Amino acid sequence: MLQAESQRHSRSWSIARRLFGISLLLILVQAMGSSVVTTQLRRHFFHEFLENTLSRQIVSSYNVISDRLDQLSVEEAYACCSLEDYRNWLDGLSFENGKVGLIIGEAGLQATRDADRFYKTSELSGYAKETIASVSGFKINASDNEAPLAVKAVKLPGGPETGFYVYMRPVYSMPLVRTLVQIKMVSELVLMLLLALALLVSLRLIFRPVRRIQSELSGIELNHLERADLSSRDRPREFQPLLQEFNAMVERLRRSSADQKQFASTISHEFRTPMTVISGFIQSVLNRDNDLRRQSRDALILANQEVLRLNRMLSDLLDLSRADNNQLKLRQEPFDCLKSLHDSFNLAKITHPNNNFSLHVHSDASPIWAIGDVDRLTQCLHNLVGNAVKYSAENSTIELHLNQHEGNIVISVVDHGQGIPEDQHEIIFQRFQRAEGVILHRGDSSSGLGLSIVQTLMKGMGGNVHVESHIGIGSRFVLTLQQTEI
Known part of the structure; x- marks a missing residue:
């Protein structure tokens, strides 16, 4: 018996553990998915795409400076390079919305016109040197208080004295970055919706035993308690005590109902014979004794009516008892x-x-x-x-x-x-x-x-x-x- 009880419990499972495990798993999957999506998007847009974009945008201004270097005479090339040369090479180049071009080399740093409106010379120098030191010549400089800057550095033709041409622009002004933020928000929203849907489906699967028990309970009929037991096989462990108590209650009701039916059947059987005898005796007295006083005759008639009524009631009780026990035979x-x-x-x-x-x-x-x-x-x-x-x-x-x-x-x-x-x-x-x-x-x-x-x-x-x-x-x-x- 202990072995059977152990096997029965081994087939049960915990609804709380399943709910906790599935919820934890879904949360972890959502967090990992969000992190992967964010990382991939940042890497792609902030590095690959922005680097390619700046490489294309720097070409025109770089070509202008390169052409001007090619036009230097031999004497000018030997005398190169000073800040005045850098200024001449950048002459005519103009950018808007915080975009800046600059040349940094042995002679120092020279930026395009209006650069000082947006940045300090020390900031420009720091951005330029960090970008030149990077492997790819591209870098995104960002801080908590300032908008991020995308910076691209290219070596100008000639020796180290010609320096590097550096092009930078604020990232926030790029429509693509705004698209990136929108994509990130949409992706996280979709992940959350998928998480909610998965959790809803999981909960419906988990609570399927509850609906099955509810369906079984609604099908129980008072006159058919022999089929009212609820199986505890493959049911959640939390429901086991409830099912055991319910089945015990059904067994008590079954015994009580059987006792009541047996009592009604026994009473009906045992009382019908004496009632029939009493009724027959009263009828015999009424039929044979013509000397009864009217008061006595009326009393006997009333007594006989009550006996007949009681006999009919016993017959009705017996029929109902038979119907309850599925023993009432009716011709069809x-x-x-x-x-x-x-x-x-x-x-x-x-x-x-x-x-x-x-x-x-x-x-x-x-x-x-x-x-x-x-x-x-x-x-x-x-x-x-x-x-x-x-x-x-x-x-x-x-x-x-x-x-x-x-x-x-x-x-x-x-x-x-x-x-x-x-x-x-x-x-x-x-x-x-x-x-x-x-x-x-x-x-x-x-x-x-x-x-x-x-x-x-x-x-x-x-x-x-x-x-x-x-x-x-x-x-x-x-x-x-x-x-x-x-």
């Missing part, structure tokens, strides 16, 4: 429901002579065949007619109707009594329940089982029963059975 065979209705009509007139009964058959067919149990249909009609008599005034008319509708036989019992409140239409079909606010005649009583028996029998025959009622107008109880042809 064709029968002439028109004949059954006529028999019930004639029986009602004999049983209740103080009421008026009318029969209305809304069909020219004869016989009219239905599927079910003819004896149980008679029992249902007897119960409905009895209720109609109880809740109607004396001499009132009680109607029995038969219709054919969409392949069904529809039988209605209509009274013109007190009526039933609309909020009580479902309750009256429950066991031991009566409609509130409805008054019985003096001397009448109700066990609250009759309509429950009718509903149980009609469902067992594949039909149904419902009520249509209005206060002060009356009630219509409708029985529906499947029609057939022979």
Whole structure:
């Protein structure tokens, strides 16, 4: 048993651990993806693309300076190079929006016009020397307080005295850098959306057992507790105690229900025989003794009526107990429901002579065949007619109707009594329940089982029963059975 318990727990899993693990994994993947994307974009745009861009932009001004160097005479070449020479080579070159060109060499540093508006000489010298010292001759100089500068340095023709031509421009003025920022933001947003989607899918997969348990719980019926156990196999470990407690509760309910059903069945069986004996004895006394005083005879008649009522109640309890245990046997065979209705009509007139009964058959067919149990249909009609008599005034008319509708036989019992409140239409079909606010005649009583028996029998025959009622107008109880042809 311990081994089985160990195996069962080994097949369970922790929903909390899975949720934590998946969330952590997704966060790490998102962070790594964002870092890789950012690094690659920065490397590509800030280095490769900007370097190529500056290499193209520096060509025209570099060619101007190179041409001017080529035009130097021999004497000028020997006398080269001074800051005045640098200034002459840069003469006419002009840049905007913070772009600067400069020559730096043995003679010093000379920048293009208006360079001092944007940068100090020391700053220009520092940027130029750092770029010249780099392997590629390209560098991005950035600080927290200043906009980044892209700097490109190219050696001018000649010896070291001619120096380097350096071209620089602010990076923020480039539309491509703004595009870079937008791409970065969009990429991170997409990654976050993908993360949220992946997390949502993961959570749906993780909580699938919860939905499965919910579905199983919604399918449990009180009368079928033998199928109410919930399997704990392959369920989250957090649910194991809950499932065990639920199954234990179901077992307790099952035992309690079985005890109640057994009690009702036993009581019904054990009481019916003495009730029959008592009723028979009272009938014998009433039939053979003509010398009874009127008061004694009335008392015996009342006692016999109560015995018969109790016997009917026991029969109803026994039928309900059998239905609960799936032991109620109902025939499913064709029968002439028109004949059954006529028999019930004639029986009602004999049983209740103080009421008026009318029969209305809304069909020219004869016989009219239905599927079910003819004896149980008679029992249902007897119960409905009895209720109609109880809740109607004396001499009132009680109607029995038969219709054919969409392949069904529809039988209605209509009274013109007190009526039933609309909020009580479902309750009256429950066991031991009566409609509130409805008054019985003096001397009448109700066990609250009759309509429950009718509903149980009609469902067992594949039909149904419902009520249509209005206060002060009356009630219509409708029985529906499947029609057939022979």
